[in-house]
Amino acid sequence: MSTPLNKKATTEEIRKRFDEEVERFSNLETGQQTAVDAALMMELIVKAAAACNPAARAVLDIGCGAGNNTLKLLQHKNDIDCDLVDLSMKMLERAFQRVSAATSGAVRMFQSDIREADLPHGHYDIIFAAAVLHHLRDDDDWRGTFRRMYELTAPGGTVWITDLVFHENKEVHALLWERYGKYLESTGGEEYRDRIFDFIEKQDSPRPVTFQLDLLREAGFAEVDVLHKNSCFAAFGARKSK
Numbered sequence: 001m002s003t004p005l006n007k008k009a010t011t012e013e014i015r016k017r018f019d020e021e022v023e024r025f026s027n028l029e030t031g032q033q034t035a036v037d038a039a040l041m042m043e044l045i046v047k048a049a050a051a052c053n054p055a056a057r058a059v060l061d062i063g064c065g066a067g068n069n070t071l072k073l074l075q076h077k078n079d080i081d082c083d084l085v086d087l088s089m090k091m092l093e094r095a096f097q098r099v100s101a102a103t104s105g106a107v108r109m110f111q112s113d114i115r116e117a118d119l120p121h122g123h124y125d126i127i128f129a130a131a132v133l134h135h136l137r138d139d140d141d142w143r144g145t146f147r148r149m150y151e152l153t154a155p156g157g158t159v160w161i162t163d164l165v166f167h168e169n170k171e172v173h174a175l176l177w178e179r180y181g182k183y184l185e186s187t188g189g190e191e192y193r194d195r196i197f198d199f200i201e202k203q204d205s206p207r208p209v210t211f212q213l214d215l216l217r218e219a220g221f222a223e224v225d226v227l228h229k230n231s232c233f234a235a236f237g238a239r240k241s242k
């Protein structure tokens with residue numbers, strides 16, 4: 001990527017873009033199809049969360065979009081309190097409507113940047129951050145957000161991340177980026193591939209999964225695990241000690 005971090009899309013531009021994307025993020029069966037193995041990654045983080053925290057009372061969905069990940073979790077246990085955070089009110093409204101119909105627990109929505117949201121510390125048994133952290137920018141942003149996720153997690157709670165990722169080694173990155181390009185071409189043709197790559201260039205600043213695993217440990221999490229990695233996508237998570 002050649003666009004410097006300070007020239008990438010602003011938070012307001014990201015919010016506006018996602019206001020227009022509610023339908024694309026409302027398919028519970030496929031998830032977001034620009035991601036390789038989207039449905040599999042969603043299934044894996046949800047099943048891991050349900051297995052690690054079978055008695056979960058509270059879930060936080062960061063960058064919830066239309067609520068797919070929380071909805072999938074509620075298929076396992078339908079009495080969880082759900083806090084939904086997103087920049088986009090249109091996404092939140094859709095997520096609130098779908099999630100409220102699927103849980104007997106309380107549902108709250110927060111229209112906020114995750115870096116600023118006023119949320120209870122040590123409260124969440126499960127935190128999802130699905131396809132959202134690639135909007136973080138510099139090292140301080142990343143480090144601060146992982147620390148935040150740690151503070152918000154209840155003792156024994158877990159955090160689960162799926163995302164577009166880069167790689168430490170530039171040759172490895174080029175190889176896996178090419179594979180991702182071929183995947184996009186096979187689903188929508190060359191023009192589609194170029195459009196998605198253009199979006200990523202302007203709006204996203206992904207980091208390697210290895211960097212994020214280090215940040216999880218640095219923030220204080222234990223039992224850091226990778227669930228899945230295929231080309232430029234990964235699903236991983238960690239538990240906070242009791």
Ligand SMILES: C[S@@+](CC[C@H](N)C(=O)[O-])C[C@H]1O[C@@H](n2cnc3c(N)ncnc32)[C@H](O)[C@@H]1O
Binds near residue numbers: 114130135
């Ligand atoms: C690619 S969508 C993923 C939605 C959902 N997690 C899913 O997996 O279907 C990213 C979402 O994160 C939200 N978002 C981006 N940056 C954010 C931030 N800093 N704080 C809160 N939400 C953010 C966007 O508005 C968008 O709805």
